[in-house]
Amino acid sequence: MKPTSPEEHELEKLSSEVSERYRAGPQDEPPAGLDAAVLAAARREAGQSRPRRNWQVPASIAAMLVIGVSLVLMVRENEPPRPSVERPAADEAKLAKPAPPQLAMKAKPKADVDSHREARPSRERSTRPDREPLALEGGVAAQDNAAPAVVAQPVPEPAAPGVAARAKPVEQEQARIAESSDLSTSKKAEAFRKQDGAAPVQPEDWIRSIDDLLRDGRQADAREKLLGFRRQFPHYPLPQRLQALLPPDQR
Amino acid sequence: MLPARLALVTADTVSDEQLMLRYRDGDAAAFEKLYARHRGGIFRYVLRQVGLRSAAEEVFQEIWMNIISSRARYRVEARFATFLYHVAHNCVIDHFRRKTPLHLISLDDDPGEAVQVAGPDRDQPERAVALRQSAAKLLNALALLPPEQREVFLLHEEGGLTLEEIAIVTGSGRETAKSRLRYALAKLREGIEHEADVA
Numbered sequence: 537m538k539p540t541s542p543e544e545h546e547l548e549k550l551s552s553e554v555s556e557r558y559r560a561g562p563q564d565e566p567p568a569g570l571d572a573a574v575l576a577a578a579r580r581e582a583g584q585s586r587p588r589r590n591w592q593v594p595a596s597i598a599a600m601l602v603i604g605v606s607l608v609l610m611v612r613e614n615e616p617p618r619p620s621v622e623r624p625a626a627d628e629a630k631l632a633k634p635a636p637p638q639l640a641m642k643a644k645p646k647a648d649v650d651s652h653r654e655a656r657p658s659r660e661r662s663t664r665p666d667r668e669p670l671a672l673e674g675g676v677a678a679q680d681n682a683a684p685a686v687v688a689q690p691v692p693e694p695a696a697p698g699v700a701a702r703a704k705p706v707e708q709e710q711a712r713i714a715e716s717s718d719l720s721t722s723k724k725a726e727a728f729r730k731q732d733g734a735a736p737v738q739p740e741d742w743i744r745s746i747d748d749l750l751r752d753g754r755q756a757d758a759r760e761k762l763l764g765f766r767r768q769f770p771h772y773p774l775p776q777r778l779q780a781l782l783p784p785d786q787r
Numbered sequence: 788m789l790p791a792r793l794a795l796v797t798a799d800t801v802s803d804e805q806l807m808l809r810y811r812d813g814d815a816a817a818f819e820k821l822y823a824r825h826r827g828g829i830f831r832y833v834l835r836q837v838g839l840r841s842a843a844e845e846v847f848q849e850i851w852m853n854i855i856s857s858r859a860r861y862r863v864e865a866r867f868a869t870f871l872y873h874v875a876h877n878c879v880i881d882h883f884r885r886k887t888p889l890h891l892i893s894l895d896d897d898p899g900e901a902v903q904v905a906g907p908d909r910d911q912p913e914r915a916v917a918l919r920q921s922a923a924k925l926l927n928a929l930a931l932l933p934p935e936q937r938e939v940f941l942l943h944e945e946g947g948l949t950l951e952e953i954a955i956v957t958g959s960g961r962e963t964a965k966s967r968l969r970y971a972l973a974k975l976r977e978g979i980e981h982e983a984d985v986a
């Protein structure tokens with residue numbers, strides 16, 4: 537007790553005087569048996585219940601990691617593959633045409649694979665919501681469209697006369713696809729117009745079709761087509777019979 | 788009697804709080820040191836209030852069992868002595884609640900048990916040392932003190948608690964604790980002098 541006032545100083549003096557006499561008295565202590573009992577209980581308690589390690593924190597961190605990693609893997613797995621090169625619409629239209637019998641035959645194993653894939657019970661499909669398998673199938677379809685050469689690629693076989701003859705149309709088709717992919721943009725557009733039944737590409741064909749319209753008495757259509765022709769080929773020399781259809785400043 | 792091993796460890800300089808923290812972490816040897824430091828003071832604190840040795844032993848064991856069982860929750864918020872004597876204070880109160888005060892002076896009790904509080908040992912020879920005689924008188928005077936004053940004196944004397952710590956343990960204010968201590972000391976000194984005058 538630290539005295540802070542004269543009153544407490546006096547109290548401290550009195551305390552030390554009484555304390556001296558008190559200490560001189562009997563120093564009662566607990567019996568040895570009680571000491572042993574208390575110490576035994578203390579040792580027992582220390583040995584039995586060691587301070588519990590806080591296992592909840594590392595366990596929850598591990599669980600979070602596992603869930604996070606599995607989520608990332610699931611998302612990556614479900615992500616539809618992106619086509620590396622965008623193919624023009626013309627290629628897609630050509631590929632949409634029914635393949636020759638040989639091609640169809642070669643492509644059949646792939647179709648079998650697809651049907652087998654659909655028939656096979658998939659763990660992922662069973663766990664995903666209904667919309668997800670559609671997305672996956674769409675992804676597969678996109679992949680198939682993006683790489684038709686892989687799908688229709690003939691398997692190289694030993695040179696047998698019959699087989700070689702059968703493989704020829706396949707090679708031709710393959711060459712045609714490659715050629716179409718190498719076309720310049722304008723040529724592709726031209727091919728597309730031709731395919732859609734639009735105006736012919738060659739000037740002679742175009743003029744021939746205008747003559748046909750005139751022959752059928754469709755003057756207005758012939759004039760319209762001729763104007764389109766003039767826009768496409770401004771310097772092409774027109775026959776006299778057609779120049780009369782144009783306005784004077786375009787002749 | 789203090790075991791020799793326990794007597795040796797009392798000279799350790801590690802603080803009570805450190806020892807209790809070690810015990811909390813599973814070091815049983817730290818508890819032995821802590822127990823050796825406080826066993827006598829706690830026992831006398833209980834004995835001087837309860838009056839009977841058998842009852843004091845029971846309360847004493849209860850106090851240490853509470854300390855042992857609460858070790859996992861122990862945090863250093865005050866001196867260990869304050870914590871220990873707070874537990875002891877509560878156990879003594881519980882003891883008095885369980886037993887009526889009349890039980891303390893029941894005729895069924897062994898009369899020899901209460902000599903430590905009730906008065907000087909009858910077997911003590913008259914020619915004993917004067918200081919020891921006055922100590923016995925002091926114990927007699929202590930037994931006659933009001934319980935609150937007696938407890939404050941014991942907390943100060945056996946526990947070495949300051950007035951602030953006594954106030955915390957007893958749940959009173961510092962000035963109240965100081966007042967009680969002053970009255971207690973004055974009465975004890977008066978009791979010693981009165982006994983001397985009678986003699």
